[in-house]
Structure formats: C-alpha cells, structure tokens
Amino acid sequence: MQLNREELLKAYRDMRLIREFEERVHTEFAAGGISGSVHLYAGEEASAVGFCMNLTEVDHIASTHRGHGHSIAKGCDVKGMMGEIFGRSNGLCGGKGGSMHIADLEIGMMGANGIVGAGPPLICGAALTAKTLKTGGVAIAFVGDGGSNQGTTLESYNLAKVWNLPVIFVIEDNGYADTTASSWSVGGSQTKRAEGFGLPGYRVDGHDFFAVHKVAREVIGRARAGEGPSLVHARLTRYYGHFEGDGTTYRAAGESDKARAERDCLDIFRRRVTEAALLENDQLDAIDREVLGLIDEATAEAKAAPAPAIEQLFTDVYLSY
C-alpha cells in the first residue's frame, strides 16, 4: 500500500462524494424533480476512483450511460453535474445533455455516453492524440459487462493493440446489463478475450479500492511507458436498478442489500485504513459531513438555477454554419 495520507483522504472523499451524489439523485428522482433516464453508480465507486486516482489532466477517460461516478472521479464539478441532471442553465452542459451526456473535455472527461460500446473507439482516439502529440497521457474506457459484447468494444481492443496505444479497458462487471446476467451474456471470459487480442488481462475485486488501485497503477504505468494496452475485469455491485424506476425483480431477493452490508467499498476502505491506523474515523466522518454539505448545496443550487433560455435550443450545433 503505497498511498500517503493525503491520497487516502482524497480516495475516500471521491468515493464518498460519488455515493452521496448518487443517493441524492436517487431521492430527488423519486421526488419527481429529475426527468429522463438516470443510471446510478452507487456501489461501484472503488472502480472509478481506483483508476482515476492514477490520472492527471493530460489523461482521458470515456464513460458509459452510468457516468456520474467516472465524472466525479475524473474531477468534474459536482454542482455543474447536479445542475445538468436537473436540466438547468448552470449545468455542466447548460442543461442540453443531461445525465447521460455529462462531459468535460478540458479535464479529460470525454463524456458519459448513451450508446453502449461507444466509448472504446473514442478513447483510442484520445490515446492516439496523446501518442502523436507526445503528451504523456493515457486513456481509459470504462465499459459495462453488457458493453463488453458490443463489436465496437471488441474492435477497439484490436486497434489499441496494433497501434500500440496507451489505453486501458476497464470492464465494470456488475453482473447485469439491464436485466440480463453477465454470466449468461458473456461467452468465454473477459480476461481470456483480452489475451485473445494480445492484451494482458487482469481480474480484480471492484469493491476493494486498494485492489483496484494496485492493478490500475500497474496497467496505467505500462501504458504510460509505451508498453501498450491492457484490460481489467472488475467485478462489482450496482446498488440500485438499471435506471431509476427499475423494479429489479430479476435480481435475487436481498442481493444488493447483502452486497451493501458485506462488500461496500466505503466500509471496506474505512475498515482497512482505520485498522491499519493510516487514518482516523474522525477524519473520515469529517469528510462525510463536508461532502454532505456540498451535495446539499449542489442540489439547492440546481433547483434554484433557471432553466436554459429557449435560444439555447439553436446554439452549439456547429462552430460556424
């Protein structure tokens, strides 16, 4: 465990911030303040944070429809995100994108994406930019277990390999694509697929921040050193439905409660760092309070923000036309 105290605090705060953000979106959605399709990342925080902790602003990530966690981990402004999800003018995309299109290219967040499997090709492009312009950057595509079956994803493994791109594919396997079990939909295995394309493939427990962080450091290090792409298969749990409103009847009774009770990434982290006396419970509690306050503020600001002006309908289609 090579993380210093500051890094540990940051890791915890990022995970907690994602969790609190998602819990709030869950509540606000139920209360009727949010429209559209919203896919929550609660339960999967260790993956986004474990990877993004190893990145800087020269690095890029491409996300999925379940993009809030990746966005926060990569450094998107949570107030802007909340405003966006509420469809307000203070939103990160001015209210034009919504939950599924949160992006901030300036900090290397290439966007949540409404199209399953669209991220991997795009991230190959970010990696190509890094390689061509010698920025030193690496690029990570987060992909769901469902998205791992999309041809666009599979092609990208090969392109990354033959172009020797600094790319990491992170398969976030939460067991389901919508209602469909990954144990059914994924023929073979994620790591063997990687090897089939000549990529080193790793498995990791996605509930365990430290495990994720360790493998992330390794594959990112390799990519940064010009040694090419890798794939990481992280098993993890989504706490809520596929989207807000999903009854999740296809899951086993108590399935996600059990994961929450036994394999929660925040609990595991807290236990680990306090038992090893790396951090104090007080410090973590303070973060919890700070984060809660921030989410309160973000929510209040989003609700108070005006809707986008109608003229916004017509702008931003082209730079010039």
Added chain:
Amino acid sequence: MQLNREELLKAYRDMRLIREFEERVHTEFAAGGISGSVHLYAGEEASAVGFCMNLTEVDHIASTHRGHGHSIAKGCDVKGMMGEIFGRSNGLCGGKGGSMHIADLEIGMMGANGIVGAGPPLICGAALTAKTLKTGGVAIAFVGDGGSNQGTTLESYNLAKVWNLPVIFVIEDNGYADTTASSWSVGGSQTKRAEGFGLPGYRVDGHDFFAVHKVAREVIGRARAGEGPSLVHARLTRYYGHFEGDGTTYRAAGESDKARAERDCLDIFRRRVTEAALLENDQLDAIDREVLGLIDEATAEAKAAPAPAIEQLFTDVYLSY
C-alpha cells in the same frame, strides 16, 4: 482418411473446378470482358471444398467478397456464376449482382458479400433457423483475416456461443487484407480469440485438403450434435492480387509463385491420393479435361447470353410495393 473413392473424386473435381473457373475469370478480366471488382479464390480451394464436402442442402454458408470458391463448393451452377460475373441475363442473379453478390439460397449459399464482416451475423441467423425449425442443419461463415477484425464478426462469436448455435467460423487467413499483412492487423491470435469467447479454436493448413476436411468434419459434427459453435483458422495463399488489377507489390518477390510450386492444394491432393494408390492419375486428368470443357462452355454461354432487359432495373426490389 475416411473418404471413399467417389468422395475423393468429388473433392478433386470441386477444387479443380474452382481453380479453372478462377483462371478463366482472370484471363477474361484481363481481356476486358468483365467489369467491376473481381476477387479470385485461386490457391484457397482446399478450404472451401474441405468444409463444404461435409455439408448438404440443409446447411448454409455465408461467404465474402472472395466468393466464387465457396459458391462452387456449395454447389452453385458454374454457368450461372459465369453469366453473373459477365453481367448477363443467364446469370445466377440475372446480372444484377455480379461477382460480389453471387448467391443461391435454395442450396444454402447465402451470398458472397461486399461488406467485410457481414457474413457472420447472417450465418447466425441461418443457424437459428436450423435450430428453431430443427432441420438438423449447420451453418458456416467464411471470413478473411481482415474480416476477423470487424466488430460484426467478433460479436457473432459471442452470439453463437450464448445462443449455442450450430455455427462454424472459418477464418481464411491468406496473409493479407488488401495490402495489409495479417501478421500486423490481427492482434493476439485467431484461436485464442475463439477461446476468449468460449469457442474451441483450431488451426489448420489450408493448403491441405485432408487436414481441412478432418477438422471440418469434427467441428461440423459437433455443431450438428448441438454442441455449439467453433472456429477454425486456416492459413492459405491467394495466388492473384486482392482484386483483378492489383499489382501486389506489397508481397515478397515470387511469394505466390513459390506457394504455387510448393503448396498447391491440387498438387498436394494429387500426390497424396496417387501415392496412396487411392486414385489414378488418369482419373484426375479426366476430371481436368471435363472441367476445362465445362468452363469453356460456361464462358461461351456467358458471352453469348444477352444483357439483362432494361426493365430488370425496376424489378425485385420488393415482393409487393
């Protein structure tokens, strides 16, 4: 070697017929009688015939842009094929398809295809029909090494696996996709990719009919028994350019001549069966003559056949409209 005399004669005749057909198309193209893009299968005959010998009319194949060999091996009428390539009314598709769209659904030939990677999804459909209607049929997609990188192909491995379809994917690796070497374009390996998706993967020398036939029998038998899809990686050589007109400067000097001299599938076959005293040279020579006569006839008939009537432009778009 479990083939009887009749089967051996058929195998030789089919390979010879393909070869003679392709040699003639090569000559006629050079003479200016054929227009459009023509991709010749000469050199690869053992693959098409080795597989299709194990099929009957309940079975389906999907081919590629390089489709003449598969078509003949599956039993398409060579006169109809020649007429089609000449764009004549006696063509298998009435002159509307040309070399890249030769098909005969009645005998299970689902078409050459102008789109690289389009065959694998289609063949999953033929296999689904066989499975659903319990025809006992199996389905084979022939795919080039270049086509093996297309997402549509890779997705199909997974679909065939999770639906447990009676499908075989045959990767015909002739070393090049256009000018691009498969040693560069294919990350990993074909057989490891197969395993990555949970399919058994086999390698075979595609110049050797007997080797192909053996593995074909095995994977087709397994598919027919409901034991699911497989992949076969056949290495072979295309004698001519990517298309007629290609200068092939990207190849090593003498590369294809060498293969013709040393690894020609017809030579290997003849040597093997005559040395083992399974067939006589005379018998094979007789086939050569018979086939040559047939190709002469097919060519003469194609040249003599009228162009399609102009009204044909408007027909066959819909059954009813």
Added chain:
Amino acid sequence: MSRKSIRQAINEALALEMRRDARVVVMGEDISGGMGAPGEQDAWGGPLGVTKGLMPEFGRERVLDTPISESAFIGAAAGAAATGLRPVAELMFVDFMGVCFDQIFNQAAKFRYMFGGKAVTPLVVRTMYGAGLSAASQHSQCLYPIFTHIPGLKVVLPSSAYEAKGLLIQAIRDDDPVIFFEHKAMYDEEEEVPDEAYTIPFGEANLTREGDDVTIVAFGRMVQFANQAADKLEKDGISCTVVDPRTTSPLDEDTIIEMAEETGRVVIVDEASPRCNMATDVSALITQNAFGALKAPIKMVTPPHTPVPFAADLERAYIPSPEKIEAAVREVAAA
C-alpha cells in the same frame, strides 16, 4: 373490441401472429428479461414492457433475449428471415441504428435485388423513436427518413393503437423487410381495438378527417397533433383534411396528391430533423405532381436542425406542437 393502449395493441399483434405461425420469433435485448438472472424471468418484456408475457407463452426458443450486439442479432434476424423464419427483432431505440445499419440496409434490404429476385426476407425490425421523454440527443431521434431513403425497406409509422395492431400484423405477414416505428411517448394512448387479428395494408393513407381549406400531411405522433390543431382551427372556420400516410415506404402518393389538389393548400408535419426528411419528400412529390392546383406555398412544420436537447423546456420548443401546426395552417390558409 375493447380499449387498448398502443403497448397492448402491439403485444397482442405479436402474440396473435406467434400463435398463428410457428416461424414467427421475436428477439432483442431484455425482450423478455432476466436471462441467466436469479430472480424473475420475463422481468421486463422490453424496456417499456411491450413484449411482456410473450416468453411465458412461447418459451425462450421463440422469445430470444440477446447480448448487446445489435449487428449480430439484427443480422441474425435478417439471416433467419432469408432462411425460413419470420423474425421480429427489436432495436431498442432507433438511435442505435448506427451500430447495426449495415445488416439492415446493405443486407436485408438488398438481398432480393442483388440476388436477382431469388430471396425472400420477411424481417420486421421494431424500434422506438421520437422525442418527449427527456431522453436527450441519443435516445430521442426519429431517423425514419434514413430508412425511407433505402430501396428495399418498408417503413411503418402507426399513429394510434388501432393502426399499430393492424399495421404490425401486416408487417409480420409481409414478405419484405419492414421497419416498424413505435413512438416512445405514445405507448399509453388508448382507443377501441378489435381483439382478433386484422391487417391494414401498406401504402394506403388514412384520412383522419376531411375538410375544404387546408390539407395537413402528418406522420406518426404528428397525426395526433395535427388532429388537435385541426380541432381548434375548425372553431375558427378553417377546415382541414388530415392525411396519415401510415407508411412512408411505400407512400400513398395518389391520396396525398389528390388531397393536395382538393384544397390547394398544404402543411406537412414531420417530427424528424428538417433536412432530407419526410416533409421535404412529400413537398417535392406534391410540387412535381400537383403544382397547378397549389394556391399557396407548401409549409413544413419540423424541429430545427439541431440534436434533441435534454432540458424539458428546450425539448418542448424542439418538438412540432399543435400550436405550431395551427399557426402554419393559418398562414397557409391566408396566403
């Protein structure tokens, strides 16, 4: 006969045809749901419950859940159609066409022509389209003009529950590839629908009303909006004909031309992006064939040339509304 939602009408059409013909199979992502999962099977019946109940009745052999691989399974549906099944594949949102269009437009659509008339491809692709549910740019598009552009495809846009049932049964019995568009904001809309199977032929427009002053040609959900506008206009003494072409390919050119000629004033309403869309298609048709009868410029009511925005107010401003249709009709009536 009973009141049924569009959701029910579509479900019933599928069930009836599956009972009638063992070759009809349906497939798609979560088309039943719970595949391989420990909990409820048939958990969703598609994301909006349209196919719920089919799997319990017809089994997993005929109601096939798929991995997320649209090229593979839509292509498989095309291949199955060409070899003896009559598949109804669900492309969850038409916005996803970009990952599988080849199998539709270069394969299924062209088999028959390329093969010189020797293929029959009874494929139906059901797909959701349209704005109105805050689904943003990648889940709200119409895109039917793209499919209409392609020779070899038939394109269906039902405007009500009655229409949906009859047109879907027709689509399933049809021997050509059909793309069947379901507007995601309309599933709950109800009307009287017969319980038994019936078909509505393709290429025969429906006149939802006839009037003397202005002819409105509208597609899919816009038929409803056009009728709402016509109701209001009626009160001000402007009487409209509303033409619902039902299918954009084949298009009932004769009825459209005739109705354009009758009033000499035409408004076309299309929820699709404005360039190269059905509004331009119908306008050009009329101008080429009924020019002499036209008394005023043909007006098109469409969204602006922008992606679909997320925020509710922006999305409302994006969609052609009954108010915009009304204004256009008034303008054309006065011209």
Added chain:
Amino acid sequence: MSRKSIRQAINEALALEMRRDARVVVMGEDISGGMGAPGEQDAWGGPLGVTKGLMPEFGRERVLDTPISESAFIGAAAGAAATGLRPVAELMFVDFMGVCFDQIFNQAAKFRYMFGGKAVTPLVVRTMYGAGLSAASQHSQCLYPIFTHIPGLKVVLPSSAYEAKGLLIQAIRDDDPVIFFEHKAMYDEEEEVPDEAYTIPFGEANLTREGDDVTIVAFGRMVQFANQAADKLEKDGISCTVVDPRTTSPLDEDTIIEMAEETGRVVIVDEASPRCNMATDVSALITQNAFGALKAPIKMVTPPHTPVPFAADLERAYIPSPEKIEAAVREVAAA
C-alpha cells in the same frame, strides 16, 4: 497552376495541410498500404491511389493504416479530433457507413451540442460514393442525404478538381465534423488547379453558368452532367443557370432561392436514391420560399427507387444522364 486530376488535387490538399499543421493526421484501410508486408510500402495509397506519397513524406505516425474495423478507427478519429488532433479518416466506400455510423452521427456530430458547446471536433471523413464503375449494390451508393439529415455534420460534394482541392482544405481547417464525398468515377478528371493552398467556403453555391430559362440545381458528379445537358440545350435556345451548391450542409439556400426566382423554372438533379434525398430537400426549400415565382412544376431527375444494379446497361439506365437532364429541362421549359 497546372492541370491536375481530382486525385492529384485531393492528394495535394492533404499534403499541404499536413505540412502546415502537425496535428493533421490521415488514417484508413490501406491508406498507405503494405503495412506489415514484406514488399513495397505505400503500396496503394488507398484503393484508388489518392493518398499515395503521403506516408513516405509524413511517416507512419501521421499516415495510419488500420485494421478493418471502421467503428474503431472512425471513432478513434472522432475521439482524436475532440482531444487535439485534426484527423482525416478515410471510409473507403460510403456504403460501409452501416458498420460505423454511430461514431459519426451520435458521437462526432453531437459532442458539441450535448456538451453544451464545450467540444470542438475538427474531424474530416473522406469517402467514395457513386455509381458508374460496375461496383454493384454495396459499392455504388450515394447516401449523402443521410449525412445531410444529421444536425452537426457538414457535407461536401466537390464537382471538379479545383473544387475538390479548395473544399478539402476548407474541410481540414474547419472546426466541425465534415463528411467529404469523392465520386469514384471522377478521380481522373482534370482541370487547371493552383499549386498553392486555397479554400472555398462552405455554404456558398457556385454558378457554373447563368441563363434565363431554367435553373438546374445539381450535386457532385451531376453538376458536370447538368453542364453537358445545358451545352446541348443552349444550341436549341434554352439557356440554363446551373447551381452547384458544393455543400449540402450547410446549404446555400439564398442562392438557390434567388436562382429559382430568376427563371421560375427548376430542375434538380441528384444521383442519390429518390426518397428523402437532396432533390426533395431543394424542391421543398424552393416551394416554401419561392412559390410565387414558380412558373412550372419543379422536376427532379434521380435514379429509380432501386439498389444499384451490376450489369453495365442496367447501371447506365440507373444513373441520371445528361440526356435525362436535358429531357427534364425541355419539359419544364415548355410547361
């Protein structure tokens, strides 16, 4: 200034821009050729030699051959464009769009809008289109109406070598995603082309001739055919204006409307399939905006609603020819 073929003009445009700006990279299947092979490198320069010579000058880092994976590499080009490069990706034939359209129409085209104006995507996709080389149904399509339909894309259809060079340089310098269509039957056509770099702005139509009787609006290769037809008609005293819009998106609506008004008689020539195509788009535009000036029905000259056939005679009958254009103009002139 010297005579250059369209092939040379395009090659020169690419080379000039690559010299000027290190962020410009080109990629595609066999765009150089011989990748990993034992023989000649830069063996093809694309299937028709258009990019030959770029790799020797700029190296494999900036001239990137790709596996056959259009989604991956066109998507990579989009992603690279959004992160600092200015990629020119080659989609060998536009007919292959069906395997990669998502990356073009849902990703590159929509970034800027979805992200609230915070993306810049200077992507160019070069692609071959059109019939005439016996390439049959899957290698002869036009499909630019589909791209024109999509908000967020710009669509360019050069009609000659001079146009191709100036429009391609503009495309590369443009900050929005541009789809650049090259007609595969035109590469050898020559004219005088300046040696240095120059740009032709998008959305400004070119009048290849002006006349009094009939306005012909034509696209891409059809501009040449329209000029040929106009030459013949001239001799019979029918004088035509020929409008080459150059780009279908943006479209120079003002010039088209103005030229339609000047003659009051319009023929539109489009090589694309007839439904929801540019002919309908322009016809509808004129009818909505210049109705009062029209003296005759607008006629559209297009192929029939069929795939492109293989046989030479059928293909010839399929393509709008100078003769068909001439006949349409005569009809409109007499109406």
